[in-house]
Amino acid sequence: xxxxxxxxxxxxxxxxxxxxxxxxxxxxxxxxxxxxxxxxxxxxxxxxxxxxxxxxxxxxxxxxxxxxxxxxxxxxxxxxxxxxxxxxxxxxxxxxxxxxxxxxxxxxxxxxxxxxxxxxxxxxxxxxxxxxxxxxxxxxxxxxxxxxxxxxxxxxxxxxxxxxxxxxxxxxxxxxxxxxxxxxxxxxxxxxxxxxxxxxxxxxxxxxxxxxxxxxxxxxxxxxxxxxxxxxxxxxxxxxxxxxxxxxxxxxxxxxxxxxxxxxxxxxxxxxxxxx
Amino acid sequence: xxxxxxxxxxxxxxxxxxxxxxxxxxxxxxxxxxxxxxxxxxxxxxxxxxxxxxxxxxxxxxxxxxxxxxxxxxxxxxxxxxxxxxxxxxxxxxxxxxxxxxxxxxxxxxxxxxxxxxxxxxxxxxxxxxx
Numbered sequence: 001x002x003x004x005x006x007x008x009x010x011x012x013x014x015x016x017x018x019x020x021x022x023x024x025x026x027x028x029x030x031x032x033x034x035x036x037x038x039x040x041x042x043x044x045x046x047x048x049x050x051x052x053x054x055x056x057x058x059x060x061x062x063x064x065x066x067x068x069x070x071x072x073x074x075x076x077x078x079x080x081x082x083x084x085x086x087x088x089x090x091x092x093x094x095x096x097x098x099x100x101x102x103x104x105x106x107x108x109x110x111x112x113x114x115x116x117x118x119x120x121x122x123x124x125x126x127x128x129x130x131x132x133x134x135x136x137x138x139x140x141x142x143x144x145x146x147x148x149x150x151x152x153x154x155x156x157x158x159x160x161x162x163x164x165x166x167x168x169x170x171x172x173x174x175x176x177x178x179x180x181x182x183x184x185x186x187x188x189x190x191x192x193x194x195x196x197x198x199x200x201x202x203x204x205x206x207x208x209x210x211x212x213x214x215x216x217x218x219x220x221x222x223x224x225x226x227x228x229x230x231x232x233x234x235x236x237x238x239x240x241x242x243x244x245x246x247x248x249x250x251x252x253x254x255x256x257x258x259x260x261x262x263x264x265x266x267x268x269x270x271x272x273x274x275x276x
Numbered sequence: 277x278x279x280x281x282x283x284x285x286x287x288x289x290x291x292x293x294x295x296x297x298x299x300x301x302x303x304x305x306x307x308x309x310x311x312x313x314x315x316x317x318x319x320x321x322x323x324x325x326x327x328x329x330x331x332x333x334x335x336x337x338x339x340x341x342x343x344x345x346x347x348x349x350x351x352x353x354x355x356x357x358x359x360x361x362x363x364x365x366x367x368x369x370x371x372x373x374x375x376x377x378x379x380x381x382x383x384x385x386x387x388x389x390x391x392x393x394x395x396x397x398x399x400x401x402x403x404x405x406x407x
Contacts, residue, residue: 049342050335050337050342051337051342074342075341076337076340076341077340101404102311103311103312103313103338103340103343104313151313151339153340164340165341166340167342167344168341168342168344169332169344169346170332170346274316274317274318274364
């Protein structure tokens, strides 16, 4: 099966989310091939999960003061500060039989690809066990993605090395996730936690693994992407062909940038219920 | 052990339907709630919204995934389950009864003919799992 890969490049938060949604929309309409994409975030940004409330689940004021963009994702999960990192996104239609219907199994397959890729850098990573219920180590860090490994997410030495989130609909799914190159727990805590404390930063530090902090010599984002590609090719048995956005995806993503920039999307208040 | 009540109809998108005249109550199946895992959030449609068959009428978030709720019927939303505001856990614990999601006033009853009965849905699930 021939897949498309979109090589690493940096964009702002709104462009990043718009491009992912454009690829997702076109794929579920059978207009685009299964796609693996790598990207970074400039300026740095905080992304929140589809159901999160920016007023109460991140430190919105601090993000504004620090010039950090805030964007709502299409996917679930918790807030992530996107600083020095590589984000992957994977989009596949339901005709792509490599991935089963079950969410946890999709996570498992993608995590195995990432783990195989990381192994080429000498990083050993394993899948977090699937357990029922939330697995946050600390309730006061609940709004932060990297504080809580979900089942089948990746751990290295017991710490979360990749935070992933997914959305799915009739016709396909989008999963994206962040691998931190380096990690600044104080900065992350100040942007994500409403009243961060030194103790919380320390707890976050002990929950998170960053790629370049596990290696004797740092690698570039491009090098990380190269080994991750290798992991996907080998684990999935696919060919990855370097590509670009289709004209339809480009047109759609241009329109979607405005959605992701809008207050209406960021402060989305609809008929929602959540676990209190 | 998966549960497939005999008095319900089922879609291939894992939505169950209970019919009462031209009103249809929809919820997610036991199989769906088990696959999703712990449900954390739900986004309901507005009352009086019109939903098209095969389109999303809302979305549901479990641990780490947001999944569209795909309607198997066209019609107008006349009710949403307000009890879920107090305890979203009922979608997991009692998906076929107190964990119902919405009531739709159908405008094309013939769409019911495309749904599966309990045995058909059971066979569909089995075929999915052996694929």
